[in-house]
Amino acid sequence: MISSPPRSAHRRAEPAPTPYVDLTRAEWSALRDRTPLPLTAEEVERLRGLGDVIDLDEVRDVYLPLSRLLNLYVQATAGLRGALNTFLGDAGDGHGEQRGTPFVIGVAGSVAVGKSTVARLLQALLARWPEHPRVERVTTDGFLLPMKELQSRGLMSRKGFPESYDRRALTRFVADIKAGKDEVTAPVYSHLIYDRVPGEVLTVRRPDILIVEGLNVLQPALPGKDGRTRVGLADYFDFSVYVDARADDIENWYLNRFRKLRETAFQNPFSYFRKYTQVSEEEAMDYARTTWRTVNKVNLLENVAPTRGRATLVLRKGPDHKVQRLSLRKL
């Protein structure tokens, strides 16, 4: 007689354990009910005024619970600091109690995936929480090498690749903020002139939270000339978000944004891209498609996507920009 296999063999195999808790949009948005709403309906409505057509349900279902999660992390970090101060007693820095340093959040992902939109939304939402009203945001583009330097190093078609940044200055900038410096400055980039703005700086003065947004913020540091491991930007993050989507969807968003910019910002006589308002739409879009395929997509596949597994939270968007799935690092 053939004996039937043990009952457990019929059961579906348990999914392999991962370092993340995976949630569907529905599971995540249900957490909203446990989120005290720091915003009035009018304030939520005003978030639309950020310049992006963002769905109101998306703010409520996805970004509001995320701001609550971050609020909990900030408070937990303050609790840890208290524990550290108790441990150190008078030994800490030789100056007794240590003041807190800004809580640093990294936002990573491809060109055109929506990093700026996510970062701006988080900035607006997080600033509404009484525990951390001062939220600053910086983009890493200020640390791109000046155009002259990119040209002389033959890197003009590698803009956005790790080697096109002054990585040492970028890491120094965040390290200084985490060291508790009262005033730290960053260079400023202009999409209008497609270059760093000479003489202009952004000053960060001990915010409660700093959001650092950029393609490569989760890249590990390159080894030094002596082959030794170095400290990288991400080593200073208290939390990080990777904004993820299918490359084909991101290409569409990139092309749509280019088309919109051609009708608006590129018309400015000082725009680096003004030439694409003087040719046919077809010709301009051919240029954008080539830039996507030969620069931004290559960078996404070679450098950006491989850093996804380093993030604390991965937001996976669908073709309509709506977040469909989330993966949150276990503790």
Ligand SMILES: Nc1ncnc2c1ncn2[C@@H]1O[C@H](COP(=O)(O)OP(=O)(O)O)[C@@H](O)[C@H]1O
């Ligand atoms: N949640 C969203 N809903 C609708 N459109 C969005 C959303 N997020 C981003 N976009 C659009 O997608 C494009 C890319 O977003 P952006 O934030 O500029 O990307 P990145 O900073 O990653 O380059 C922009 O045209 C933006 O308006």
Ligand SMILES: CC(C)(COP(=O)(O)O)[C@@H](O)C(=O)NCCC(=O)O
């Ligand atoms: C300025 C960027 C490199 C993005 O920089 P980030 O703020 O992510 O550091 C990117 O928007 C860009 O201009 N890429 C070059 C190719 C292009 O024109 O799309």
